[in-house]
Amino acid sequence: MKAALYTKFQGPITIETVTDPKPVTGGVVLKVGATGLCRSDWHGWVGHDIDIELPHVPGHELAGTIVELGAGMNKFKIGDRVTVPFVSGCGSCEQCNSGNQQVCDHQFQPGFTHWGSFAEYVGIHYAGTNLVHLPDEISFETAASLGCRFITSFRAVAHQAKTTGGNWVAVHGCGGVGLSAIMIAEALGAQVIAIDIDDSKLAFSKTIGAHYTVNGAKENVIDAVREISKGGVHVSVDALGSKTTCFNSIANLRKRGKHIQVGLMAGNDYLPEIPMHLVVANELEVMGSHGMQAHAYPEMMEMIKSGKLQPEKLIGELIPLEEAANLLPKMNEFQGVGVKVINRF
Ligand SMILES: [Zn+2]
Numbered sequence: 588m589k590a591a592l593y594t595k596f597q598g599p600i601t602i603e604t605v606t607d608p609k610p611v612t613g614g615v616v617l618k619v620g621a622t623g624l625c626r627s628d629w630h631g632w633v634g635h636d637i638d639i640e641l642p643h644v645p646g647h648e649l650a651g652t653i654v655e656l657g658a659g660m661n662k663f664k665i666g667d668r669v670t671v672p673f674v675s676g677c678g679s680c681e682q683c684n685s686g687n688q689q690v691c692d693h694q695f696q697p698g699f700t701h702w703g704s705f706a707e708y709v710g711i712h713y714a715g716t717n718l719v720h721l722p723d724e725i726s727f728e729t730a731a732s733l734g735c736r737f738i739t740s741f742r743a744v745a746h747q748a749k750t751t752g753g754n755w756v757a758v759h760g761c762g763g764v765g766l767s768a769i770m771i772a773e774a775l776g777a778q779v780i781a782i783d784i785d786d787s788k789l790a791f792s793k794t795i796g797a798h799y800t801v802n803g804a805k806e807n808v809i810d811a812v813r814e815i816s817k818g819g820v821h822v823s824v825d826a827l828g829s830k831t832t833c834f835n836s837i838a839n840l841r842k843r844g845k846h847i848q849v850g851l852m853a854g855n856d857y858l859p860e861i862p863m864h865l866v867v868a869n870e871l872e873v874m875g876s877h878g879m880q881a882h883a884y885p886e887m888m889e890m891i892k893s894g895k896l897q898p899e900k901l902i903g904e905l906i907p908l909e910e911a912a913n914l915l916p917k918m919n920e921f922q923g924v925g926v927k928v929i930n931r932f
């Protein structure tokens with residue numbers, strides 16, 4: 588099969604012909620229909636992810652059609668259209684048994700622990716626990732765009748924060764994660780404040796659900812959010828992952844508010860300062876969100892089918908595999924609005 592591959596961290600990514608994957612016991616092989624290009628792939632290519640063994644095929648935001656079944660796989664059949672969470676659970680550890688496959692002790696992560704979907708075919712392990720049927724109304728491209736960003740934001744806003752109508756929600760950072768969180772919070776009936784330092788991203792955020800915007804380069808974010816929400820927000824999401832956005836996201840909460848960390852903390856931002864005095868005095872909750880379990884997808888799929896959520900609005904461009912191989916090493920240089928999805932292999 589054709590695959591985008593690198594043989595050393597920060598080295599060239601080339602299109603190669605490699606051996607087709609074979610299904611493992613309990614697994615399947617998918618013909619990839621579409622796969623998203625994500626900054627997490629860039630982190631992997633740089634060498635930030637200890638799970639990656641070289642040579643490596645990236646790609647973790649995928650949807651496709653089952654073309655081969657491994658031994659023991661009877662829950663799905665050849666020809667099924669499916670997607671899969673980027674953190675897939677083993678189905679048998681303590682976390683999986685409690686329904687929390689997103690923090691499984693033995694995670695299968697296509698594009699990290701194993702070869703991913705920047706290829707014509709991808710092997711998926713623990714398929715019975717993790718595959719999600721795609722409704723006919725949802726295209727491969729839309730399903731791929733749910734990727735890691737949209738599902739992690741869905742879990743953050745809907746399940747971890749339990750956002751409900753009338754809540755004030757602040758979203759720090761209007762990249763793919765942040766825009767997803769804004770759309771989801773608005774769909775759940777919240778009043779949404781978008782924060783970024785880029786006016787064009789803030790303008791776009793208003794077209795997909797933000798009610799108010801704050802430019803952090805021009806205003807004091809904590810004061811501005813507190814003023815707009817008359818005392819602080821019920822829910823705040825750090826969708827970027829920096830010391831500043833993490834601090835602001837906790838400090839702009841109202842009493843008993845919930846901070847959800849979605850943006851990954853890496854490099855110099857690895858150990859952020861936390862205003863712990865506010866956490867204690869105001870009984871704040873500080874939580875993370877790390878993907879979403881396959882069994883939690885149907886609620887989100889229904890919202891997409893009914894048009895309450897329109898993740899396709901966050902797709903910026905459909906590109907061929909060759910272009911993804913060229914763009915991936917530059918992902919730290921461009922921060923344009925919209926997710927790039929590969930749908931030609
Ligand atoms: Zn597990």
Ligand SMILES: [Zn+2]
Pocket residue numbers: 625626627628647648734735736
């Ligand atoms: Zn991703």
